[in-house]
Amino acid sequence: MKEKKTLSIIDIARLSGVSTATVSHVINKSGRFSKETEEKVRNVIERYGYVSNNTARSLRSSSSHTVGLILPNINNDFFSSIAVSVEQFFDSSDYALFICNTDNDPQKERRYFHRLDSMRVDGIIVISCQKMLESDLVSRNIPIILLDRTPMNSMDLCVVTSDPKRGIYEATSSLIRKGCRNIIFISSFLATYVKSDRVDGYLEAMHEHGLPAERGKTVLQLPQGPSIVHAETRLIDFISEGNPVDGIICTSDNQAIGAMAGLRRLGLKVPQDVKVFGFDNQFQSRICTPTLSTIERSPSSLGKISSQTLLDLIHNKPTEKKITISCSLIERESTK
Amino acid sequence: MKEKKTLSIIDIARLSGVSTATVSHVINKSGRFSKETEEKVRNVIERYGYVSNNTARSLRSSSSHTVGLILPNINNDFFSSIAVSVEQFFDSSDYALFICNTDNDPQKERRYFHRLDSMRVDGIIVISCQKMLESDLVSRNIPIILLDRTPMNSMDLCVVTSDPKRGIYEATSSLIRKGCRNIIFISSFLATYVKSDRVDGYLEAMHEHGLPAERGKTVLQLPQGPSIVHAETRLIDFISEGNPVDGIICTSDNQAIGAMAGLRRLGLKVPQDVKVFGFDNQFQSRICTPTLSTIERSPSSLGKISSQTLLDLIHNKPTEKKITISCSLIERESTK
DNA sequence: TTGTACGCGTTATCAC
DNA sequence: GTGATAACGCGTACAA
Numbered sequence: 001m002k003e004k005k006t007l008s009i010i011d012i013a014r015l016s017g018v019s020t021a022t023v024s025h026v027i028n029k030s031g032r033f034s035k036e037t038e039e040k041v042r043n044v045i046e047r048y049g050y051v052s053n054n055t056a057r058s059l060r061s062s063s064s065h066t067v068g069l070i071l072p073n074i075n076n077d078f079f080s081s082i083a084v085s086v087e088q089f090f091d092s093s094d095y096a097l098f099i100c101n102t103d104n105d106p107q108k109e110r111r112y113f114h115r116l117d118s119m120r121v122d123g124i125i126v127i128s129c130q131k132m133l134e135s136d137l138v139s140r141n142i143p144i145i146l147l148d149r150t151p152m153n154s155m156d157l158c159v160v161t162s163d164p165k166r167g168i169y170e171a172t173s174s175l176i177r178k179g180c181r182n183i184i185f186i187s188s189f190l191a192t193y194v195k196s197d198r199v200d201g202y203l204e205a206m207h208e209h210g211l212p213a214e215r216g217k218t219v220l221q222l223p224q225g226p227s228i229v230h231a232e233t234r235l236i237d238f239i240s241e242g243n244p245v246d247g248i249i250c251t252s253d254n255q256a257i258g259a260m261a262g263l264r265r266l267g268l269k270v271p272q273d274v275k276v277f278g279f280d281n282q283f284q285s286r287i288c289t290p291t292l293s294t295i296e297r298s299p300s301s302l303g304k305i306s307s308q309t310l311l312d313l314i315h316n317k318p319t320e321k322k323i324t325i326s327c328s329l330i331e332r333e334s335t336k
Numbered sequence: 337m338k339e340k341k342t343l344s345i346i347d348i349a350r351l352s353g354v355s356t357a358t359v360s361h362v363i364n365k366s367g368r369f370s371k372e373t374e375e376k377v378r379n380v381i382e383r384y385g386y387v388s389n390n391t392a393r394s395l396r397s398s399s400s401h402t403v404g405l406i407l408p409n410i411n412n413d414f415f416s417s418i419a420v421s422v423e424q425f426f427d428s429s430d431y432a433l434f435i436c437n438t439d440n441d442p443q444k445e446r447r448y449f450h451r452l453d454s455m456r457v458d459g460i461i462v463i464s465c466q467k468m469l470e471s472d473l474v475s476r477n478i479p480i481i482l483l484d485r486t487p488m489n490s491m492d493l494c495v496v497t498s499d500p501k502r503g504i505y506e507a508t509s510s511l512i513r514k515g516c517r518n519i520i521f522i523s524s525f526l527a528t529y530v531k532s533d534r535v536d537g538y539l540e541a542m543h544e545h546g547l548p549a550e551r552g553k554t555v556l557q558l559p560q561g562p563s564i565v566h567a568e569t570r571l572i573d574f575i576s577e578g579n580p581v582d583g584i585i586c587t588s589d590n591q592a593i594g595a596m597a598g599l600r601r602l603g604l605k606v607p608q609d610v611k612v613f614g615f616d617n618q619f620q621s622r623i624c625t626p627t628l629s630t631i632e633r634s635p636s637s638l639g640k641i642s643s644q645t646l647l648d649l650i651h652n653k654p655t656e657k658k659i660t661i662s663c664s665l666i667e668r669e670s671t672k
Numbered sequence: 673t674t675g676t677a678c679g680c681g682t683t684a685t686c687a688c
Numbered sequence: 689g690t691g692a693t694a695a696c697g698c699g700t701a702c703a704a
Contacts, residue, residue: 006476008697019675024699032673051475054454055394056697059680064391066455074435075420080411087410087437091444096451099410099435101423108427115432118390119402139387140342228623257623284620287564287593344681355691360683368689392681395696 007050016044027052058120067310068098068116070109070126077282078299079127082147085303086125093311095122104129113137123310143313147306158313160306160323162297164279167327168201171277171295172249174329176209180247180275182218183211184238186231186255189224202249222255231258232265239266246274253278253285256292260334275335290333297327343386352380363388394456403646404434404452406445406462413618414635415463418483421639422461429647431458440465449473459646479649483642494649496642496659498633500615503663504537507613507631508585510665512545516583516611518554519547520574522567522591525560538585558591567594568601575602582610589614589621592628596670611671626669633663 009027013020018037025033026041033041044050058064069086071079083099090097098121100112106129116124117138124138125145133151137144146159175183185202199219206213213219220238222230231250235258239245250256256278260270268274270290278285278294285292302325312319345363349356354373361369362377369377380386394400405422407415419435426433434457436448442465452460453474460474461481469487473480482495511519521538535555542549549555556574558566567586571594575581586592592614596606604610606626614621614630621628638661648655 009699010697020698021676021700022674025674028699030699034673037673049472049475051450051453053395053456053697055391055400055456056680057699058391059389059395059682059696060698060700062680073420074410074423075413075416077411080416083435084409084411084437087435088439091437096434096455097436098432099419099423100433101420101427103424114387117387119432120389120391136385139385254623284623287590287620287624289625345683346681356682357684357691357693358689361690364683366683370689373689389681392696393683395680395698396682396684398696 007048009050009052012041012044012048012050015048016041062120063122064120065094066096066098066119066121067314068100068112068119068121068124070100070102070112070116070124070128072102072104072127072129074099074101078280078297081299082127082303085300086307089304089307089311095311102129106130110134110137123314125306125310143310145306145310145313147302156321158309158319158321158323160302160309160325162302162325162327164295164297164327165197165201167295167297167329168198168249168251168279169205170201170327170329171293172202172205174331175247175249175275175277175335176205176211178275178335181211182244183213183247183249184243184245185213185219186235186248186250186259187219187221188227188251188255189222198251226254227252228254228258228261231255232262235259235262236266239268248274248276250277251279253280253282253292253294255279256294256334257284257288260288260290260292270334271336277335281330285330285332290336293332293335294330295327296330298325301325342389343384345386345388348377348380348384348386351384352377398456399458400456401430402432402434402455402457403650404436404448404455404457404460406436406438406448406452406460406464408438408440408463408465410435410437414616414633417635418463418639421636422643425640425643425647431647438465442466446470446473459650461642461646479646481642481646481649483638492657494645494655494657494659496638496645496661498638498661498663500631500633500663501533501537503631503633503665504534504585504587504615505541506537506663506665507629508538508541510667511583511585511611511613511671512541512547514611514671517547518580519549519583519585520554520556520579520581521549522556522558522571522584522586522595524558524563524587524591534587562590563588564590564594564597567591568598571595571598572602575604584610584612586613587615589616589618589628589630591615592630592670593620593624596624596626596628606670607672613671617666621666621668626672629668629671630666631663632666634661637661 009020009023013023022033023041026038074080087097102109123143125147127148128151130151133153133155144157146157150159203213220234248259256276263270263274270276278292281294281296285294309319345356345359349359358369359377362374410416410419423433438445459479461483463484464487466487469489469491480493482493486495539549556570584595592612599606599610606612614628617630617632621630645655
């Protein structure tokens with residue numbers, strides 16, 4: 001086995017006939033060297049393929065040029081879109097990124113905080129699955145940003161969220177404007193970590209127009225499991241019991257697709273008889289038949305803005321404490 | 337601003353009245369300490385919330401307990417499934433993971449190799465988008481695993497791949513067994529980095545049964561762009577020209593969904609008139625109508641096995657040089 | 673403009 | 689079983 005001896009800054013200094021200090025200055029562009037020495041040093045670095053040792057650099061400068069992103073599950077359109085935009089942002093800022101999957105396991109989340117702390121990351125963005133944050137997430141004084149989900153105690157940390165309640169309100173209002181009167185709300189099984197005020201957006205819009213809407217009556221709560229299936233059967237039952245429906249607001253695109261399947265089986269036409277809104281603008285909303293109107297939370301904006309904010313905090317720049325990004329309605333065939 | 341002074345191992349040593357060496361031994365469970373000292377030290381660590389400094393540890397031990405995963409795009413079912421399984425594997429092995437998105441940009445890939453090198457990762461798994469690898473990917477002698485895609489020169493590196501050609505062969509054979517005779521193959525725009533022998537699986541199966549199949553005739557090559565759209569229009573054109581079709585093999589689920597839309601517009605029934613196979617078992621294959629038969633490459637197996645192999649290499653254990661994971665057919669309504 | 677020398681927090685090697 | 693101390697590679701204050 002050929003042993004590649006790793007070169008250090010000392011070797012480069014010797015090979016180019018200067019001191020380590022000069023090499024360091026050249027690498028970090030911190031000035032104090034002549035054009036010629038720079039050329040000379042860069043040549044040597046290039047020729048020998050020298051790569052500086054980031055662990056030593058971090059130790060010395062107590063900054064690793066590294067950040068962490070903790071999220072529930074990267075195998076999910078919404079979160080992975082966030083991850084991509086965070087990744088792109090920090091790549092172009094020359095930071096490396098740790099992406100950490102918690103699988104919605106609070107204990108795993110805590111383990112990751114600890115590990116990132118040990119890695120001396122310069123900051124952390126977290127989509128938390130904890131109901132309540134511990135006061136000592138990390139041992140050092142680094143910036144942490146709460147993204148999308150807000151635990152009960154936000155501990156004075158910076159918070160970046162979308163406004164789904166408002167989005168639901170807008171979608172409901174839009175259906176009302178189009179003449180729907182019997183609009184129902186389909187809601188997923190609620191995990192405990194989601195502080196869901198989404199249904200309130202629906203209720204508010206309905207009540208403002210004097211339309212009937214009530215938890216336990218026009219709000220269908222699905223059991224845990226595949227929402228695409230549950231939405232279909234639950235809706236069929238509901239309509240078969242004689243309840244009138246001419247509009248449906250869902251909390252996921254899959255629910256909406258399931259609901260549309262149910263309507264089809266009942267012989268009801270979308271959007272002529274019933275108009276349907278999904279949620280999250282997932283891929284499938286563009287390819288189902290009819291194409292699905294939906295509510296977009298702009299994951300890439302969420303990612304980009306929280307990244308920018310984190311970087312500002314790392315650089316000790318002042319930032320907003322609470323940033324809310326509004327949702328936008330995407331209207332397609334299902335509400336035409 | 338309250339300055340959290342970060343404690344070092346020296347502080348812990350002083351606070352518990354032992355030497356730094358002993359503290360280190362306790363932390364790393366490297367033996368040579370009594371039950372009581374252990375207790376004492378652990379108490380202090382707990383009380384003061386001490387977190388060891390991984391950058392210093394890496395510098396000293398020249399092992400960062402960190403690995404890198406380089407892939408084209410995490411916002412993609414197949415790749416993100418791989419990422420999740422790699423993540424889970426290394427989390428349980430107590431390694432931290434850098435996930436790097438290249439966006440299929442070879443230059444970005446090279447930049448990430450460099451950065452991971454500088455981070456002193458202990459190993460790298462890469463789904464490469466390079467046609468040809470450079471000989472000096474990294475400056476150190478660390479294990480690298482080529483996953484899924486194989487550049488022309490694999491440079492004696494360990495390779496883990498699925499066998500899509502074989503999978504296509506099996507799918508084609510399956511349609512033939514079900515009585516299809518005029519089977520066509522729809523192929524995506526070919527990025528240069530994909531050494532695609534998939535079509536060969538189709539051609540072999542057809543020729544073995546004496547059925548007509550030929551590049552340029554029964555193989556439809558789609559232009560770059562949304563394959564769901566192109567597949568639909570291209571197929572409609574093809575059939576309208578009078579070509580008989582009773583089976584379709586696609587190289588992605590989206591193509592298949594587009595193709596089924598085209599068939600529907602032509603009044604052809606799936607699976608009665610035409611049977612359709614997709615590829616990759618993406619989410620949408622389970623929810624389209626009819627549900628889509630497809631070929632599964634087992635991303636989680638690919639991730640797990642390449643992770644295990646990388647870890648073995650890091651520990652200098654012997655491993656296979658080339659590992660192939662076979663595809664499996666998932667039969668749903670579209671080939672009933 | 674350049675070089676010398678020290679310290680960052682940890683682990684490994686010795687001694688005891 | 690425990691302690692002292694020399695590395696690891698780099699950045700930087702200071703001297704030259």
